[in-house]
Amino acid sequence: MKINLKVNGILEEVEVDASAVLLDVLRDKLHLTGTKEGCREGECGACTVLIDGQPVDSCLYSAAAAANAEIETVEGISANGLSAIQKAMVEEGGIQCGFCTPGIVMTLTALLRQNADPTPQDVAVALNGNICRCTGYSRIVSATLKAAKNAMAQKAGDAHA
Amino acid sequence: MPEVIGRSVPRADGPGKVTGQTLYTADIEHKGMLHAAILRSPVPAGKIVRLNVDKARQMPGVKAVVTAADVPNVRAGWALFDTPMFARDEVLFEGEPIAAVAATTLAQSRAAVAAIELEIQEIPPVGDIDMALAAGARLIHPKLAQYGSVPGIVFNREGNVACKYAYEEPGVDEAFARADRIIEDTYDFGRQYQGYLEPKGTVVQYRDGRYTVQSGHQYVFNLRDRLAQFLQIKPSDVRVQGMAIGGGFGGKLDFGPEPYAAVLAKATGKPVKLIFSREEDLLAATVREGARVRVRSALDKDGNIIGREFFTDHDNGAYSGELILMAGLALMFCRGVYRTGPIRTQFRLIYTNTSPTGAYRGVSGVPMISAIECHMDHIARELGVDPRAYRLAHTLNNNEKLPNGQMLHDAAILMEAYAEIEKIAPWEEMKRTKKPLEGVAIGSTVWLTNPLPASATVKLNEDGSAHVLSGTCDIGTGAMAQGVVGIVAQTLGLDPANVHVVQPDTDVAAYDGGSQGSRTTRAVGRAAEHAAIEVRQKVLDAAAPLMQTEAARLTLSGGKIHDIEDPGKAIGLTDILMMGAFASGPIVGTGKHAEQPIPFDPGCAAGLAFPTLPTPTYHVHMAKVAVCPMTGNVEVKRYIVAQEVGKALNPQGISGQIQGGVAQGIGYALHEGLRVKDGRYMERSLEAYRLPLAVDIPEVEAIILEHPADEGPFGAKGTAEPPIVLAPAVIHNAIYDAIGVPLNSIPLTPENILEALERRKSA
Numbered sequence: 001m002k003i004n005l006k007v008n009g010i011l012e013e014v015e016v017d018a019s020a021v022l023l024d025v026l027r028d029k030l031h032l033t034g035t036k037e038g039c040r041e042g043e044c045g046a047c048t049v050l051i052d053g054q055p056v057d058s059c060l061y062s063a064a065a066a067a068n069a070e071i072e073t074v075e076g077i078s079a080n081g082l083s084a085i086q087k088a089m090v091e092e093g094g095i096q097c098g099f100c101t102p103g104i105v106m107t108l109t110a111l112l113r114q115n116a117d118p119t120p121q122d123v124a125v126a127l128n129g130n131i132c133r134c135t136g137y138s139r140i141v142s143a144t145l146k147a148a149k150n151a152m153a154q155k156a157g158d159a160h161a
Numbered sequence: 162m163p164e165v166i167g168r169s170v171p172r173a174d175g176p177g178k179v180t181g182q183t184l185y186t187a188d189i190e191h192k193g194m195l196h197a198a199i200l201r202s203p204v205p206a207g208k209i210v211r212l213n214v215d216k217a218r219q220m221p222g223v224k225a226v227v228t229a230a231d232v233p234n235v236r237a238g239w240a241l242f243d244t245p246m247f248a249r250d251e252v253l254f255e256g257e258p259i260a261a262v263a264a265t266t267l268a269q270s271r272a273a274v275a276a277i278e279l280e281i282q283e284i285p286p287v288g289d290i291d292m293a294l295a296a297g298a299r300l301i302h303p304k305l306a307q308y309g310s311v312p313g314i315v316f317n318r319e320g321n322v323a324c325k326y327a328y329e330e331p332g333v334d335e336a337f338a339r340a341d342r343i344i345e346d347t348y349d350f351g352r353q354y355q356g357y358l359e360p361k362g363t364v365v366q367y368r369d370g371r372y373t374v375q376s377g378h379q380y381v382f383n384l385r386d387r388l389a390q391f392l393q394i395k396p397s398d399v400r401v402q403g404m405a406i407g408g409g410f411g412g413k414l415d416f417g418p419e420p421y422a423a424v425l426a427k428a429t430g431k432p433v434k435l436i437f438s439r440e441e442d443l444l445a446a447t448v449r450e451g452a453r454v455r456v457r458s459a460l461d462k463d464g465n466i467i468g469r470e471f472f473t474d475h476d477n478g479a480y481s482g483e484l485i486l487m488a489g490l491a492l493m494f495c496r497g498v499y500r501t502g503p504i505r506t507q508f509r510l511i512y513t514n515t516s517p518t519g520a521y522r523g524v525s526g527v528p529m530i531s532a533i534e535c536h537m538d539h540i541a542r543e544l545g546v547d548p549r550a551y552r553l554a555h556t557l558n559n560n561e562k563l564p565n566g567q568m569l570h571d572a573a574i575l576m577e578a579y580a581e582i583e584k585i586a587p588w589e590e591m592k593r594t595k596k597p598l599e600g601v602a603i604g605s606t607v608w609l610t611n612p613l614p615a616s617a618t619v620k621l622n623e624d625g626s627a628h629v630l631s632g633t634c635d636i637g638t639g640a641m642a643q644g645v646v647g648i649v650a651q652t653l654g655l656d657p658a659n660v661h662v663v664q665p666d667t668d669v670a671a672y673d674g675g676s677q678g679s680r681t682t683r684a685v686g687r688a689a690e691h692a693a694i695e696v697r698q699k700v701l702d703a704a705a706p707l708m709q710t711e712a713a714r715l716t717l718s719g720g721k722i723h724d725i726e727d728p729g730k731a732i733g734l735t736d737i738l739m740m741g742a743f744a745s746g747p748i749v750g751t752g753k754h755a756e757q758p759i760p761f762d763p764g765c766a767a768g769l770a771f772p773t774l775p776t777p778t779y780h781v782h783m784a785k786v787a788v789c790p791m792t793g794n795v796e797v798k799r800y801i802v803a804q805e806v807g808k809a810l811n812p813q814g815i816s817g818q819i820q821g822g823v824a825q826g827i828g829y830a831l832h833e834g835l836r837v838k839d840g841r842y843m844e845r846s847l848e849a850y851r852l853p854l855a856v857d858i859p860e861v862e863a864i865i866l867e868h869p870a871d872e873g874p875f876g877a878k879g880t881a882e883p884p885i886v887l888a889p890a891v892i893h894n895a896i897y898d899a900i901g902v903p904l905n906s907i908p909l910t911p912e913n914i915l916e917a918l919e920r921r922k923s924a
């Protein structure tokens with residue numbers, strides 16, 4: 001079947017099986033390989049993308065069900081250079097092997113849009129659907145707090161100007 | 162130009178990873194690429210009575226189906242050659258490959274796998290090490306004695322034991338005979354899955370009579386050699402190109418999907434991609450081995466350990482990998498870092514009809530050191546003394562020896578580590594402020610570094626940037642992306658942003674021992690430093706005539722060549738590269754690193770693959786836990802590490818290794834146990850095999866101790882493995898402290914803990 005997907009603001013028409021999951025369509029049809037497959041069981045979160053702003057496991061999400069929604073992938077949020085959370089992840093060392101990173105960036109992007117000033121506990125809870133095997137999470141949490149702080153400082157600065 | 166070494170410079174590969182641009186194996190696509198799938202044994206042991214692939218070959222999209230009949234009839238291996246590529250007449254573990262299919266789509270190859278007709282006559286599996294060692298046990302490898310092995314190493318093999326090593330010092334029996342008391346413990350250790358986020362995968366092409374293999378792999382030369390063994394070709398007929406690697410932790414050091422994709426690539430003439438599903442990855446992962454360690458200490462009336470027995474049995478699974486090289490660790494670690502009197506030690510690696518085990522961060526040392534540390538707490542408790550005070554009273558000092566005869570010149574660093582932890586978490590206060598069912602523990606160890614050789618080439622580009630080429634990858638630790646980049650940047654006075662690491666490639670790089678055993682920063686770093694020094698000298702030699710002076714008067718920093726005696730005089734590096742290169746030729750340097758043999762008494766260690774290991778580092782960990790009496794859950798409330806690293810090239814990278822390693826250790830201590838029942842794994846998904854989440858792990862407090870080593874690059878030593886090595890025992894001992902009854906296994910799941918709490922009630 002043919003479906004229309006709006007990915008990172010761009011409308012794409014793709015031919016898919018009715019049973020196709022969004023992850024495969026993104027990676028194999030649209031060549032957006034920044035979204036990773038770590039388990040295909042909905043456990044690891046490496047495949048996290050945003051649908052209408054909410055993080056979902058694209059490995060379990062029907063592609064057809066995503067038609068007409070706003071889909072955001074890591075490529076989309078990187079389009080204008082590194083976002084606040086991406087920058088903070090690099091600076092704080094919240095990255096090791098990097099395989100979990102795009103998914104975690106997406107989850108944290110959604111968190112920071114909803115909660116501009118999260119506590120460490122808020123961040124840890126937001127990451128309940130994302131496994132990172134390498135980092136022990138501490139630096140991912142500190143990166144999130146730093147990104148929030150930077151964004152708030154920037155906002156304050158903008159308001160001042 | 163600020164110093165690079167010692168500064169927390171962000172990792173060079175960070176931007177690529179946060180944006181999803183970094184290319185991992187699964188992201189590769191080639192024109193005409195086929196997708197492969199493997200048929201694996203559904204049972205742990207049996208005879209193959211029928212295997213028919215005719216129907217599968219006729220399925221839509223199928224381009225090739227291969228089995229044992231299509232590959233050389235050989236056995237291969239890292240050290241002991243016991244592993245066939247495909248099961249031939251018999252299967253020895255659940256998950257053993259039997260056939261492989263390549264088709265246009267993955268769905269087609271999976272459908273063809275399902276259509277292969279396979280009939281296996283099941284045999285009761287030799288499911289665990291007790292069954293394997295029982296008198297009259299069925300032999301898993303009846304032809305064990307005939308298998309080939311790498312030259313120079315003696316594997317004492319017999320029955321179901323792939324490798325046995327025993328040693329004793331004189332006086333053990335006397336010590337036990339005159340002991341005031343004897344304390345004995347047996348600990349059981351579960352299997353731990355590496356759980357890297359990226360399942361194993363590969364893309365292989367066959368052209369011009371050669372294989373090109375693209376894989377996220379920790380040790381590309383080992384992979385090249387294994388393929389050559391399986392395919393009976395020259396190693397140089399295989400080119401392995403390392404891709405970015407989504408974690409490995411020891412699990413990606415040997416072959417995975419590569420030989421199967423290679424055979425299919427040759428059979429079809431097309432590039433073949435083979436990515437393991439998560440379940441398949443877990444089934445065939447060469448996980449940390451299950452082990453049983455029996456440790457027995459003879460104590461005199463003052464509580465001194467006057468004799469020690471240490472017997473350690475490790476589950477090899479059905480075929481051998483790296484573990485067979487680890488027998489020497491029993492000799493190195495049976496004493497821990499404490500004085501013991503004479504020792505008797507034995508290491509056995511035992512075949513079972515289970516998935517082969519292998520290296521996982523802290524390979525084989527984790528159960529050994531865990532057993533020692535748990536036993537030390539038990540001794541202290543029996544004696545009614547404080548476990549920390551007991552350790553301090555018996556800890557090795559400078560210039561004391563490990564049982565292999567290897568001298569620890571600087572063991573007193575352990576005391577410094579205890580003292581540093583004491584500053585931020587005074588022991589008596591930690592004990593005093595415990596609430597009911599809270600516990601604290603502290604432990605210490607030495608760790609050593611993998612000794613394989615390294616090489617590196619540094620190429621200076623015409624724009625003043627540099628490329629570093631070596632045979633190892635950055636597995637995620639930052640050893641290349643931060644460590645080696647920093648070493649080269651510092652040596653050449655470059656901005657680290659202008660130093661680029663090239664992925665490993667066996668066609669291009671010289672031999673290297675891979676990303677394992679905490680060796681990369683030290684060994685590849687040293688090689689890269691030598692290469693960079695050569696480059697620097699060549700730059701200065703090229704600059705000297707242009708600056709009309711002697712090279713000896715010149716230095717290189719901040720992208721300029723300066724005359725030491727005439728500070729006003731300087732010339733840009735890029736100018737030299739443009740002008741000077743006409744005269745000097747392009748500027749490239751190469752370096753290598755090989756370990757010098759450590760002086761020791763070979764008598765006790767004769768025949769071992771690694772009788773000694775270089776570069777001891779010293780470690781003390783402390784934990785505080787709270788046990789929930791209702792659920793048996795354990796909360797880790799505080800975790801502190803004091804780790805000696807030689808020189809901290811990049812403190813951020815090191816603390817990241819400490820936090821990540823401890824998180825894996827906490828997982829192992831509390832819930833990461835891959836249980837085996839009748840030869841089969843009970844956990845087969847990430848849902849069942851739970852990895853730690855952010856809410857499970859406290860902020861690990863890391864204290865970095867520096868004692869630069871003469872022979873390390875800028876004094877650096879290995880750092881990545883040790884954080885996992887102590888964590889399981891320290892958490893275990895903190896739980897022991899919290900509930901007061903002995904617990905003799907790792908992991909300690911909520912069920913184990915509830916059961917122990919019951920025992921406590923009835924006691």
Ligand code: FES
Nearest residue numbers: 038039040045059
């Ligand atoms: S790949 Fe989707 S949750 Fe793991």
Ligand code: FES
Nearest residue numbers: 096097132133134
């Ligand atoms: S950085 Fe490797 S899994 Fe998170």
